[in-house]
Amino acid sequence: MSPSRSRASDAQRTAVLQALDAAFAEGRLDHFEHFERTRTATRAKYVDDxxxxxxxxRGGDDDLGLGAGREDDDDNATTGSPRTGRRGARIGIAVAVAVLAVFGGVVAASVSDGPAGSPGTDKWSAVTGEVGPGPLHTLDGMTQMLAAAEAEFGGQDIDTLGIHGDRASLMLEDPTEPGKRLIYVFRGQWQESNFDSHPAANTFRLSDIDPGVVVAAIDAAPAELGMDDDARTSHVSVYPDALGQPEFVVNISEGPGDPLGQVTVGVDGQVREIREPR
Known part of the structure; x- marks a missing residue:
């Protein structure tokens, strides 16, 4: 008789999703690979999936809690560990929006004209092509991007959404061919990039995303992670939670090539999980 398969825990699925986000930010996965693996991880039932x-x-998966003899890693998520914690804090949206409003005047032109550069510090500008903060991580830029998505995709359900500083990408079902997933990329406007023929597990609605909540999470994430003043947002990944509402994973780095820390926030602005840089 073959040994029984170990059921994957929420903590294990989350760890894999965050590893995939980090690999995408580092350029080791393209859009299609990231979406394909993210979709598979979201619906995975077993550890060997x-x-x-x-x-x-990663050269090994034991640090993600997937190795032999480590069938369930939920205790780390609930009791806390050097890398993971849960807090009952609510992010102050009004404060975050007020701070970010300083950048709002240049957002509209930046989004329309194409990718904008990262902040002008030597630490961030030294690496050409580094995915980093930009206009879509501001309130105005994110609002415009989401408004364009609402206009383009209407009330369609969304599988995943990634918000980078100078672009965004999402996956959804082809309304003309059920079961076929389409991938779109946003750089001033939404354009089809690729497709995936496999069905998704859970979805969310764009109308449930409050850009103020996301921008507040971006603003608060460095402090939540205890990072220094040079920390910047790499990207925000939006996934459906168990209730079909969007959940936001803010990925933060202290410099190009440095490990990513992650803060997960619910649709209500509540911090659900904190993972320090690996």
Missing amino acids: LRPLVADL
Whole structure:
């Protein structure tokens, strides 16, 4: 009789999703690969469904809680560990929006004209092509991007959404061909990039995303992670939670190539999980 398969825990699925986000931010996965693996990880039921998704990215998966003898890693998520914690804090949206409003005047032109550069510090400008903060991480830029998505996709359900400083990308079902997933990329406007023929597990609605909540999470994430003043947002990943509402994972780095820290926030602005840089 073959040994029974180990059920994947929420903590294990989250760890894999965050590893995939980090690999995408570092350029080791393209849009299609990231969406494909993210979709698989989101609906994975067993640990051995998760292992292949990171096997070629990390050189080993034991640190993600997927190794032999580590069948359930939920205790780390609930009791806290050096890398993971949960807090019952609510992010102050009004404060975050007020701080970010300083940048609002240049957002409209930046989004329309194409990608904008990262902040002008030597630490961030030294690496050409580094995915970093930009206009879509401001309130005005994110509002415009989401408004364009609402206009383009109407009330369609969304599988995943990634918000980078100078672009965004999402996956959804093709309304003309059920089961076929389409990938779109936003750089001033939404354009189809690729497709994935496999069905998704859970979805969310764009109308449930409050850009103020997301921008507040971006603003508060460095402090939540205890990072220094040079920390910048790499990207925000939006996934459906168990109730079909969007959940926001803010990925923060202290410099190009540095490990990512992550703060997960619910649709209500409540911090759900904190993972310090690995």
